[in-house]
Amino acid sequence: MSVNPLRPRPVQGLGAVAIGAEEERLVLDVLRRKELFRYYGMNPAQPPPMAAELEKEFRAWVEVDYALAVSSGTAALEVALAAAGIGPGDEVIVTAWSWISCFTAIVRVGARPVLAEIDETLNLAPQEIVRLATPRTRAVIVVHYQGVAAAMEPIMQEAHRRGIYVIEDCAQSAGVTYRGRRVGSWGDIGTFSFQNNKVMTAGEGGLLVMRDHRLYERAVRQHDLGSYRPYHAAIAPAQEPAFAGGQYRMSELTAAVALAQLRKCDAMKAHCRRLSRRVLAKIAALPGLTLRRVPDPDGDFGFELYFFLRDAEQVAAFRADLDARNVNCGQRTGTYPHYGRDYVKTGRAQVPALSPFREFKPWPAPGYRAEDFPRTEELTQRFVAIGIGWLYTDEDADYIGDAIVDVHARVCGGA
Ligand SMILES: Cc1ncc(COP(=O)(O)O)c(C=O)c1O
Incomplete structure (x- = not known):
């Protein structure tokens, strides 16, 4: 079999490369109405429709009761944790292998991230909940890494038996299902990101979904300076006291792009x-x-296929050979183990008093060092990731498959 090394490298994108007439139409609609703010516009009697429509279609799509558009996936995580009432003294389990904000969002509400191992799914190993839960554990953030759902049935069982909230981070997996139900509908809260690299994108943006009225009301208050506008009261009448919230609202322009993208997902x-x-x-x-x-x-x-090889050396040779054949084989997320990053090595929050690690001496303490995560270490050094994008063709897929077979014969000696 001959592999043509000059075949053009396909463009990696998903939602961003799918932007077209539908996005243009909805964005122009917002601009022509001159209504950029979601809660009121030119006609006080009729609030602008885009963010409201995005939430309506999203909750029907995921099959949940409530959806709330916010300014980013990181904002969605911070709002989710605040909605669940998580703060100082609380612990939140999260995979050591996940995006930066899965860790920083926990620190920013004053709680302590407790790092868990992944397994061959590259997602949370469900038994890690059993190993790591303490009386202080209030939540687990379950990241559905790069288009594959975590094993939600055992995770829900272990978490709910202990009274632990499950926050599904669906930033990298909008539209993915597990046992026939979309991710985001399994846990207590699901969070999404519409950042530029995501399946559906608006450049920036995020969204939360949930079934519980109380969580919805608290999420709304946290995202909008503690207030609860008539729009939300019409969906779910206020029952919770006001508190000092943040400002994580989505604009009508962002919602217009996100809505068009949702319809393509x-x-x-x-x-x-x-x-x-x-x-x-x-x-x-x-x-x-x-x-x-x-x-x-x-x-x-x-959109991203992963396979494991014998060791890091074999992976380096395999990747170099695929790359020379113009096959995209770099992981597309910028995800690294948290314990290798500066924000863990220093153990600092924006001010020392807010750091959940300030009592830990010496630092990094057990649970925050590479040697505490043998499974995560070896798995993440042994994989090759193969991107599949919206603009890829059948011929691209066949070329990639043939290239992998060919490189495998050379690098792995056929075995
Ligand atoms: C798993 C995961 N969680 C959260 C986020 C944060 O999303 P955003 O970049 O929209 O803040 C991302 C995005 O990069 C992500 O991949």
């Missing part, structure tokens, strides 16, 4: 799933190459 998923299956059919049986374990293969998005 299922088509993007179908496309990526189809092409990723084409690649998988060629590589699944290669000896010495182990695919990422997918808890529900009927529901993953398919």
